[in-house]
Amino acid sequence: MTPVIELEGLGVRFGKRDILKGLTCSLSGRTIGLLGPNGAGKSTLINTLLGFYQPCGGTARIFGYDIRSQIKQIRSVVGYMPENDAFIANMTAVSFIRFMGELSGLPSEAALERAHESLFYVGLGESRYRKVGTYSLGMKQLAKLAQAIVHGPKLIILDEPTNGLDPPARLRMIRMIKEMREVHDVHIVLCSHLLRDVEEICEEVLILKDGRIVHYSNLEEERRANRRFVEMEPVGDSAAFALALEGMGCECALSANRLKAVLSDGMEIRDIYRLAAERDVQLRRLNYRRDTLEDIFLKAMETNTNGGL
Amino acid sequence: MAVYKRSYRAYSGRLTPPWSRFFVLTRYALRGMFRSKFLTTIFVLSFFSPLVCAILIYLNHNATILNMMHARHNEAINVNGDFFLGFLGVQGGIAFFLTAFIGPNTIAPDLANGALPLYFCRPFSRAEYVLGKLCSLFYLLSFITWVPALVLFGIEANLSGPGWMWENRSIASAILLSSWIYILMISLLAMALSAWVKWRIAAGALILGVMFFLSGFGAAINAVMQSNIGFYIAPGPLITRVCAQLFGVDARIDIPVAGAWAALLVMCGICLALLAKKVRAFEVVR
Known part of the structure; x- marks a missing residue:
């Protein structure tokens, strides 16, 4: 085209x-x-x-x-x-x-x-x-x-x-x-x-x-990719929970009381809840981590302007 | 389907030929001009002089009237180059007055309202824009200058016979050519000033000013330098010199015809350069 x-x-x-x-x-x-x-x-x-x-x-x-x-x-x-x-x-x-x-x-x-x-x-x-x-x-x-x-x-x-x-x-x-x-x-x-x-x-x-x-x-x-990013606030053994997620093929990053994860293909949100229940971890908050256009714009504005696309 | 129920849809119908689109501008410009009652009145009054001349030409061939006046044919008035030059002089004055009135409205409103990007984002060039506006003035001024002059020429030819028409065929071409030069000159001047001066009254005054000031300034140069060089900066005497040559009459302006042509061309060139500078979608600030 x-x-x-x-x-x-x-x-x-x-x-x-x-x-x-x-x-x-x-x-x-x-x-x-x-x-x-x-x-x-x-x-x-x-x-x-x-x-x-x-x-x-x-x-x-x-x-x-x-x-x-x-x-x-x-x-x-x-x-x-x-x-x-x-x-x-x-x-x-x-x-x-x-x-x-x-x-x-x-x-x-x-x-x-x-x-x-x-x-x-x-x-x-x-x-x-x-x-x-x-x-x-x-x-x-x-x-x-x-x-x-x-x-x-x-x-x-x-x-x-x-x-x-x-x-x-x-x-x-x-x-x-x-x-x-x-x-x-x-x-x-x-x-x-x-x-x-x-x-x-x-x-x-x-x-x-x-x-x-x-x-x-x-x-x-x-927007499609953002649907694979989730940010959670687990209470309990967060490290073990992150390991369990990684075991299911997710990529995880744990910082303070926040856990960010990129879901593997075919994995659904309900799988996270099920895993948390199995590990006795409470999920106080779970939302899609989404880069808004404002985030993208502000990041772009910080970029050095010495190169094109 | 009712018009209010229709929604946006693409256009897949016939298109007009690209070369003809500047006439759209001419048509709308003329429509805009004739919304003015003042212009319409002056335009109608401008036919008074041709009417008088037509009557005079008729009387000049009417044996009864000539007998009453104890005159012979062509004794009352002699319909020749001088007659038509004089007629165009009167009509040219009216045409100039009208141009000073309508000229400022040609480009200034588009510039003031930022309309130029709307014209030029279409398949419509700057040259076509200028041509479209020029044509609107050309049409209007034609009906005041060469069209009635040619009608008078036709009346005289009809009354005097084909012999007169053949002998004076150069007058017909002189009417056309001199009117076109005059219309082109004053139209370009009006448009150039309209592009540079957005305030209508000031632009109108400037059109009058440029013609009269340059003529006066030229005369002053002639007087101070005791030469004819001042004529070269005065559009009025230049046009008179060129028209006189075309009609084959004495102009009483002692400059070479080629020089007058060249000076007029330079003036038209300057007007076009001024237009080229201003007639743009956006002005580039360097």
């Missing part, structure tokens, strides 16, 4: 400043998260993928199309929701979305039909004849999403989509993005500094720092 995004030593320089430094990776997930602190290069990466900035080295491909030579093909399969305010003030929402659809190549009638659909889909159906300039911040975000999907792109790039949204609107936006991912054949790149949003939506995460990739994480795999 063609990767959604492939970066091959991608570098971007503004004047004498290197903004992106030799990024190399291949991303194929349905939802890809771009994370990083301010100034890490997330938006620059997106803008380079869209052809707004010229790379100074290396290249990138979206669905196999090269950003250096096939930018029109890329733009015809991508929908982009920018981070900042972006609209045409003196147009009604429906005219605005129709206009954007027509610019993407839709015939006038199809663009009008899809403009109505997109606006209803994002929840602006009732306000679609209002001028976009009169919209609230949250409504403008939704209008930006509508223009990004009006032409039915294969890849939707969302730059901080939940910015300025109140909690219900944020939940609605996240639900919509998830629905697009699950129900429709569309890939999503989500650029956000809100770890919770990325964690809820994304399968793959790319963490940038100072223009370099400091961490790549397949959250789906990690």
Whole structure:
């Protein structure tokens, strides 16, 4: 399968400043998260993928199309929701979305039909004849999403989509993005500094720092792997209990009153309880030890930025 | 299915040809322009002069009226290069006034509202954007300049016969070429200033200012240096010189035609460079 995004030593320089430094990776997930602190290069990466900035080295491909030579093909399969305010003030929402659809190549009638659909889909159906300039911040975000999907792109790039949204609107936006991912054949790149949003939506995460990739994480795999990690608080002969677990093929680490274990294949939680009962060990607490995205992010931020992925 | 029940779906229908998409921008820009009642009024009033000229041309061929005035054919008015140059001068003034009014609205709102990334994230280039906006001004100004001029030319040709049309065929091409140069020059100037000055009133004033200030400054240079070098920085005299040459009349601006063409090209080049600098999805801060 063609990767959604492939970066091959991608570098971007503004004047004498290197903004992106030799990024190399291949991303194929349905939802890809771009994370990083301010100034890490997330938006620059997106803008380079869209052809707004010229790379100074290396290249990138979206669905196999090269950003250096096939930018029109890329733009015809991508929908982009920018981070900042972006609209045409003196147009009604429906005219605005129709206009954007027509610019993407839709015939006038199809663009009008899809403009109505997109606006209803994002929840602006009732306000679609209002001028976009009169919209609230949250409504403008939704209008930006509508223009990004009006032409039915294969890849939707969302730059901080939940910015300025109140909690219900944020939940609605996240639900919509998830629905697009699950129900429709569309890939999503989500650029956000809100770890919770990325964690809820994304399968793959790319963490940038100072223009370099400091961490790549397949959250789906990690979620699966995390189910094999358990952390317990045994009371009793913990050492013997750990030995017994190891005897069943688990990897164990005992520290103070905590016991961490990686379960062997086929072993279930009930086997742990049974073993504890046999050894007369009380389990005060047992939970899956799960690296949250925050843990991953903080670890990545501690990483030296002298290497790519 | 009711529209509100539809959900997101991919588009698999027909697409318009890529070369034609800049017309979308032109169409929407023209629609936006004619929302202004002031512009619509001025646009309608701009047909007053062609109407008067058409009536004059008709009267010039009407034997009864000429007899009443004890005049002969072409004595009241002589429909020649001077006539059409004068007509385009009047219409050009109206066109310039309109451009100063609508020009600031071409690019500045898109820049102010951050709309440029929305255009350029689509299969739509910067050149197509500029071309689309330029075409909207071109269409509008065409209906004020060369279209009525050619209609007048047609009326005169119809009344005078094919011989007149054949003898004066160079006037038709001069009408077209001089109008196109003029429209291109003022449209590029308006768009360049619109891209750099976001405040509409200031941009409009600047368009007027650039034309009049440069003409005044050029005249001052001519007076101080006792030469004609000042004409090279004044768009008005340059266009007049080029148009006069095209119509084959005396321009009273003593600079070589080739020099005037070159200066106009340089000015258009500067406007394009200014546009290229500003018309970008995102400005790069180095």
